Amino acid sequence: MASLPPVVVGNTSKLNPEVKKLPSPSVPFDKKNYSTKESDRAFASLSLEFREAFSLIGGDRKIESSSYVPLLQECIDTNSVSGVESIHGHIVKTGYCQELFLMTFLVNTYAKCGMMGSARSVFKEMLDVGGYPTNYTLGIVLNACSSLCDIELGKQIHGYIIKYDLEYDASIGNALCSLYSKCRSLDMAINAFQRIEEKNVISWTAVISACGENGNSAMGLNVFVQMLAEGVQPNEVTLTSVLSICCTLQALDVGTQVHSLSIKIGCGSDLAVTNSIMYLYLKNGCISEAKKLFDGITTISLVTWNAMIAGHAEMTSLAEDGLSAYFYGIEALKIFQRLNRSGLRPDLYTFSSVLTVCSSLVALEQGEQVHAQTLKTGFLSDVVVGTALVNMYNKCGSINRASKAFVEMSTRTLISWTSMITAFAQHGLSQQALQLFEDMRFVGVRPNKITFVGVLSACSQAGMIDQALAYYDMMINEYKINPVMDHYACLVDMFVRSGQIYEAFDFIKKTDLVPNEFIWSILIAGCRSQGQLELGFYAAEQLLELKPKDSETYFLLLNMYLSAGRWKDVSRVRKMMRDEKVDKITDWSWISIRNKVYTFKPGSKKNQASEVAKTLEDLHDRARHLGYQVETNMAIIDEEKEEATALPAHHSEKLAVAFGLLNTSNEAQIRVIKSISMCRDCHNFIKVVSILTSRTIIIRDSKKLHKFFNGHCSCGDFGGLV
DNA sequence: ATAGGGTTAG
Known part of the structure; x- marks a missing residue:
């Protein structure tokens, strides 16, 4: 970069008309690469519309150099490498390669089509022949580096900018x-912003987006406030960036104010602004507000559809109960169908979200269809779509296909690796999970705290206490990651699984974090299953002080007190549940067969005499012969029955499984979703059913995935079963 | 022609 020419900044046509034209290049371009013959060949491979547009310009006819711009833009839009080369050849032929503006746009086009080498050589040739880059030129070249994340070239150009004092x-x-x-x-982004002498609204917007994109949303909001304080009027682009930040921060209150502001300054009908506000409302559960905005949009864009789908996907995890979560998922799939019928084509954002929806619905068939669609449209090569596919197969219980999808990815991010490691761990395949973790480190990807959650839970499931502690140590000392509650939960779970209740308790006491209700629940469930009641009662008191919000936590306690005959505690817990308004428990299960959804409540009357009930009774009889013993959990009962001591009706998943067995072919997997956690009794029962029927039964409950096959469950039989 | 809305892991 040492011998670069000087630079003129500003609107060059006004400042210095001469520099607008590049001097006639001595060696303009490598002509053998851009011979007419070559360009003709490339021309032949263009799309029909493209060729027609191109022929309007005419062969050797003298035309405006600006006529090339829409064609180059189309090359960018269609990612047509042959198109750029063809047009480049044409430009050389007509002699417009002296036009600074056109050559700059050509650099931009090459870069956006992924041909950084060509972009670089055109740019270099421009400089070599004495062309003067302007601030605009440099902006475009930097933008090209930005779209390719080519920080190295970007830094070289920054060096050039510093040399000529243009920051x-x-x-x-x-x-x-x-x-x-x-x-x-x-x-560096903030630094660049600060060096700008006269910051304009674009500068402010750029730095606000930078904060949002780099995990410092709070700072982004502060900068926005500062911008307003300095009297800079935001525009619609600023507002979308700020709204996106409000979305990440779940700051509905600020977002609502920004909504008002957008109307006040006349940006209320801007599509991007509307999309952002709509998405913000969706992400905060304000469905009707979002729908109102959606219905008011005259030209629905792909981003609008994607925001609707992603918003509903988000609702599946925010919903208060499993059943409404399920219906948000169904709604998201319906919106996806409407998008497909609208004539717009889904893109990588659509597919990533839809695959996530299929994951939460355990909708394998729909997931397979989307998989096929991503393959056909080429979006499968996107790393986010690929990762979403891995997760979809994992959450639908198909670890083999998840692993296949992972292997077939051409690039992988930290999230891809973490997804696959977690998938192995969730399927009880600890060795594979740990091997993959080592592979990931080997290729130089740095794990984060979520990766370690997967690693620790893999160790926990396999009872690998020493390894778990070693990885825990590695996380803190080698990777400088502070442990969070999820890590503690894995380790407590591990001690409990291996029967070391008091080690688990010691570990809880040793940690710096204050144990949450989840940690105490794991310990209490362990105490229950191992008969360590005194510690269980102690832990229960600690837990109750936290006034848990999760009704299942109370049911764990109820079960413990009921089986110990501590009636005073039973009524105390029941009173607390009423006070905390968590006394409603909705045990629902549902199963989807041939695109129809069937819902089951525990022991519904209408099922008592049905074929389902008969199947279930038959299975119970045969299960008893294999050593299964009914273990009554008295607390979770039909919500209509008050009597806790009454023999419970069947929990909903037993009915759903029986229904599935009756209505699918003999080899088919059964996939059931359950709104709350499985109890120990149902878990034991389904294990036996998987032997009796030789079926794979997948039950995704509110806490985890259970894949039953041949008498085993992928969850490794523990994890706080109520 | 330099700033934007929607996507993946616990």
Whole structure:
């Protein structure tokens, strides 16, 4: 970069008309690469519409250089490498390769089509022949680096900018700011922003987005406030960035104010702004507000559809109970259908969200269809779509296909690796999980705290206490990751599983974090299953002080007190449940067969004399012969029955499984979703049923996935079963 | 022609 020519900044046509034209290049381009013959061949491979547009320009006819711009833009839109080369050849032939603006746009086009080498050589040739880059030119080149995340070239150009003392220029500073933001360097982005002498609304917007994109949303909001304080009027782009930040922060209150502001400054009908507000409402559970906005949009864009789908997907995890979560998922699939019929084509955002919806619905058939669609449209090569596919297969109980999808990915991010490690762990395949973790480290991907949750739970399931503690140590000392509650939960769970209740308790006492209700629940469930009641009662008192919000936690306690005959505690817990308004428990299960959803409540009357009930009774009889003993959990009963001591009706998943067995072919997997956690009795029963029927039975409850096969469950039989 | 809305792991 040492011998680069000087630079003129500003609107060059006004400042210095001469520099607008590049001097005639001595060696303009590598002509053998862009010979007419070559360009004709490339021309032949263009799409029909493209060829027609191109022929309008005419062969050797003298045309406006600006006529190339829409064609180059189309090359960007269709990612047509042959198109750019063809047009480049044409430009060389007509002599427009002296036009600074056109050549700059050509650099941009090459870069956006992924041909950084060509982009670089055109840019270099421009400089070599004495062309003067302007602030605009440099902005475009920086933007090209940004779209390719080519931080190295970006830094070289930054060096050039520093050399000619151009960092103060807003056009350049804005472009640098977004480049560094895209390349995940927030400090550098802020630095670039601060060096701008006269910051404009674009500069402010760029730095606000940079904060949002790099995990510092709170700072983004502060910068926005500062911007308003300095009297800079935001525009619609600023508002979308700020709204996106409100979305991440779940800051509905701020978002609502920004909504008002957008109406006040006349951006209320901007599509991007509307989409952002709609998504914000969806993500915060304000479905009707979101729907109102959606219905008011005259031209629905793909982003609108995607926001609706993603918003509903989000609702499946925010919903208060499993049943409404399920219906949000169904609604998301319906919106996806409407999108498909609307004539717009889904993109990578659509597919990622829809695959997530299939995951939460355990909808394998729909997931397979979406898989086929991603393959056909080419979006499967996107790393996020690929990762979503891995998760879909995992959550539908198909670890083999999850693993296949992972292996077939051409690039993998930290999230891809973590997903696959977690998938193995969730399927009880601890060795594979740990091997993959080592592979990930070997290829130089740095694990984060979520990766370690997967690693620790893999160790926990396999009872690998020493390894778990070693990985825990590695996390803290080698990777400098502070443990969070999930890590403690894995380790407590591990001690409990291996029967070391008091080690688990010691570990809880040793930690710096205050144990939450989840940690105490694991310990209490362990105490119950191992008959360590005194410790259980102690832990229960600690737990009750936290006034748990999860009704299942109370049912765990109720079961413990009931089986110990501690009636005073039973009524105490029941009173607390009424006080905390968590006394409603909705045990629902549902199963989807041939695109129809069947819902089951525990022991519903209508099922008592039905074929389902008969099947279930028959299974119970045969299960008893294999040593299964009914273990009554008296607390979770039909909500209509008050009597806790009454013999419970069948829990809903037993009915759903029986129904599934009756209505599917003999080899088919049974996939059931349950709104609350499985109890120990049902868990034992389904294990035996998997032997009796030689079926794979998958039950996804509110806490985890259970895949039953040949008498075993992938969850490894523990994990706080009520 | 430099700033934007929607996506994946616990």
